[in-house]
Amino acid sequence: MLKAGDGPVRHATMRERNLAVLFGEVRAHQPVTRARLAALTGFTKTTVSNLIAILADAGLVRDGDPVQDAERGRPGVAVTVNAEGGAGLGLEINVDYLAACVVDLGWRVRYRHLVAADNRGRSPEAIVAALSRLSTRAVASAAEQGLSVAGAVVAVPGVLDRTHVLRAPNLGWSDVPIAELLREGLPQLRLPVEQDNEANLAALGELWFGVGESLGDFLHVSGEIGIGAGVIVGGQVFRGGHGSAGELGHITVEPDGPPCACGGRGCLERIAGQEAILRAAGLTDVIAGSAAGPKESVSALVNLLESGDPRALEAVRAAGRTLGGALADAVKLLDPQTVVLGGIFSPLARWVRPEVEAGLRERALYGTVPSVVVSPLGGDAAVLGAAGLVIKRIYADPALLLRRSPI
């Protein structure tokens, strides 16, 4: 079971735990005086001053302008998070693209880059070499902006454990130690490279950078070549017993349907995934000339849809209906408050959403239909979630950046 997302954080010492508590209070209340921090945490003022000194040495906080301290009535020096004090590198390997981004401690996206790439049938080594080049460029761009990248998380569409991609059928991978392979190209990182499922990271990306926390518990649909779902419950990803909950794309929608790379038949992603839609829309040339990434492929489809092409319209509507039916069953089991249409379903939402809503209504239990919203991030959600996970790590345990010195 993968613990990357939100597992328990182990603190070796009380000081480390206190550092995390204090760093969290700085973030929540910044700009904030040391006196106020003492009141907020229950630590003595000496403890607060010592811990702030440690966080400041690590570059994680800095003194700002004097502020009026409400409790004392006289000005004190306010501490703020140093947004430039660290950064997370998000990476993504998907079937038809590679992506990288950098997020700083203030949760701002400072760099992002996506390259189209036909990764099917390509060796893991070749993909790692290409992704390492992307990583190097991202780290260099961060450095030019005064940012030191502390760690990286890579998103892969497959079933993973802590050390290996166990299976990524759409890539043709099994048992690939992707984080370890990437680690070799990133010797400067102070935190380990981690790996997680693309659909889980996309849901976290939506939570942190997209639809946010206001929608309650939600189910995020990652529409790519494959279809995945990430379920956010109480601000955490619901992972299930082996870390592979939310495999929406492999729900059986046509028991006698086309074979799937997973070994099954008639899986949702074979009927409503990107390739199935493009094929049904007559865009087989886009699939064949496969240097096209998802943005180009979907743009070609959107052009057809906007011109009113009947075949394209029917293809997208049929996919939406099938997706809506599968989501109706998923909603009965997972009961999300909201369904977020992400990945390619975001640019296609104008045509897909009404069909999904109709499918949900048609099969709704007691008429209860979750609201359906469109992801503002589309296909960028997973790589943003990956970078955000590094930032979460640092906030949960800032001492990680004290213990390890750069190599």
Added chain:
Amino acid sequence: MLKAGDGPVRHATMRERNLAVLFGEVRAHQPVTRARLAALTGFTKTTVSNLIAILADAGLVRDGDPVQDAERGRPGVAVTVNAEGGAGLGLEINVDYLAACVVDLGWRVRYRHLVAADNRGRSPEAIVAALSRLSTRAVASAAEQGLSVAGAVVAVPGVLDRTHVLRAPNLGWSDVPIAELLREGLPQLRLPVEQDNEANLAALGELWFGVGESLGDFLHVSGEIGIGAGVIVGGQVFRGGHGSAGELGHITVEPDGPPCACGGRGCLERIAGQEAILRAAGLTDVIAGSAAGPKESVSALVNLLESGDPRALEAVRAAGRTLGGALADAVKLLDPQTVVLGGIFSPLARWVRPEVEAGLRERALYGTVPSVVVSPLGGDAAVLGAAGLVIKRIYADPALLLRRSPI
């Protein structure tokens, strides 16, 4: 959203929180000396003695025999939980029966009773009157055993919020304030009467009284007239955004199948629920003469199966296959480590389990199949879970029994 099961417990005061911590340590380490409790909790010995005195006054703990205190090398008086210090009343309303049971603070079942009853078309008031008679008998039996029932939880097969059964289609109910109605017949209770979904309580019953915690996260199938699922994750019920996760019985398995009381068509419970199986097995007389409870109905079916009746065998096998297929999709979304066959599927397991396993294998993602085990509790799981929830409440907040004096 129903919080009954495992929501956060609010403690009004530090003393109340400390009481809960100490009571939990007594339970975990009993028999245990006050000195050891001080070491375990970090409280001073005076605080421990004061709090133990409060718990003892409330009848929740008692002094036992002297034990050797490992840390001191001299004997001390050991504190234990007083199993007789309180009891929980579990109640269940199902389509063809009513049930009650009593569980003490030591998690022992002290009373249980089930009566067959055709509750379809019966008014909520009539059902409440019958269940109140069962409750009175259960409370009286507990009293004869020296047990004071502190609270009650009622299990209902439907969608509930804190105050009402919003919908129980198999009972024909909507918006019934069941806990409040039952409360009137139970003035002696010191805790409020609570209500929860039958499938959720059955899963908790399995966790506490049946398969236990060794199986990891599991999905418990409640097979009754309806079919429900309760999903245990990390020792808690997964409830979803509105408290209605796990509605396995309303997964669409035949889009053009028979209509369901929920308003849908071809729902799993219409194909693989108790009535559907009995009908397919030719036992329509058992359904019609409906004073038969589930035990009698299922006994009649088991007799046919044991005699090798081909129609009964095919009915149960077909139901098992359909259930297995629906579970395969549920497993992809929820990823449990184990599937527990409960309710009527427990006595039918010899015939149903192979089909369920075949259905799971046939549609398994990457060959990952959860183990399938048979509930040792069968149809008793929900009422036991209901009583157990009262005990959980008392352990989580023993001060509840201090604040309220008996009426």
